[in-house]
Amino acid sequence: MDELTEPEQRILAAARKVFERDGYAGARMQHIADEAGISKASLHYYFRSKEKLFQRIFDEYITRIVPVFSAWNDDGDDWQPKVRTFMKGMMKAISESPMLLIAREFDRDPSKMEALLTARRKKPNAFAAYFERLSKAGLVRDIDPRPLIMAMQALCAYPYMNKAFLCAAMRMDPKQYNAYLDQYTDQAADIIIRAMKK
């Protein structure tokens, strides 16, 4: 069904690269064509317009990220390792998908939100439900789960979204910074676990 021809794949990879780097407004169709090693006319042959090409890629990101954000299966296992695993997965997904691009382009075109809303509509806030059960069972503190949702996202996404600024703020070069992010994943999970623990 969703078979992609080889040139289509090359184009999509090129487009991802250019859109991520330059944003929608800054991206140039010619640059995408160059990156894919084809002519601009061919690029338009495969994907009618810049907007269509971008939408395709944007939707791809959304539908890839949303499931990660609600991956809470409520078996009886300990919640602490679950939090740790969840945040590790979140960090990985975000490091691969450009949250900055998503934030960048979300309000440019309000219809961009549709994909997110439909992807999200099915599942009823998985973490909130999970947390409520833990709370009722007396396993965690009885607090508002919303700041926890915000915080998990924030701790995972922000280090990638504002990389350059953080490098400067923490006096690290990008190499040191990336190395540090490995340790950080666990430290960030610790913060959330402490916020939940009785």
Add this chain to the structure above:
Amino acid sequence: MDELTEPEQRILAAARKVFERDGYAGARMQHIADEAGISKASLHYYFRSKEKLFQRIFDEYITRIVPVFSAWNDDGDDWQPKVRTFMKGMMKAISESPMLLIAREFDRDPSKMEALLTARRKKPNAFAAYFERLSKAGLVRDIDPRPLIMAMQALCAYPYMNKAFLCAAMRMDPKQYNAYLDQYTDQAADIIIRAMKK
């Protein structure tokens, strides 16, 4: 010294609005002129080029935000209210300056980082120093301060940087969301305090 004429102020306000909304690549000099109620030629009369105008505004943001990020005065008072006050100030500063724009444009032009680096060079990581004293005095846990720095920034900045996404993720309309952010400020501070407390 830094007296700004009335049209200059109008232009800068207009430019802030347009650059924040559209980013550098998406911003149009004509839109800025319209917003300021003058002709495009006049706009160029006051600020030679788009790049110069943007640089001016960008530097303004950086020099306004950086001091807030290192506002740790180490008198003998309790550290917990200090953390709370600090994060409140940070949230306010970030809600007024567009962290998303900063993140957006930081790597477009590497020289954008200079302003940040020079503004930062003076002060030797105020929080790290403060935290070390607290830690040696046995007032807080003895842990790596870096995730705390990251977390404070993340918790304060992310809710503004990814507003639209979070609205959708938490099923709130923008009005509800803004209302919630008031409570959130304290909840976020709680998370940091818990991470520091023994």
Add this chain to the structure above:
DNA sequence: ATTAGGTTTGACTATTTGGTCAAACCAATT
């Protein structure tokens, strides 16, 4: 009233950019 100096703008330019199209290309089929 005239002058002088800063301010404002409509009209214009050069360049960039998304998008089109007819012609060329190429591989498979007859």
Add this chain to the structure above:
DNA sequence: AATTGGTTTGACCAAATAGTCAAACCTAAT
């Protein structure tokens, strides 16, 4: 060899856009 149908592209177009400039405008000093 000829035909067919999908693919590729150089050449081109129309619109948008940053930036320029000479002329008009305005105000305060002479």
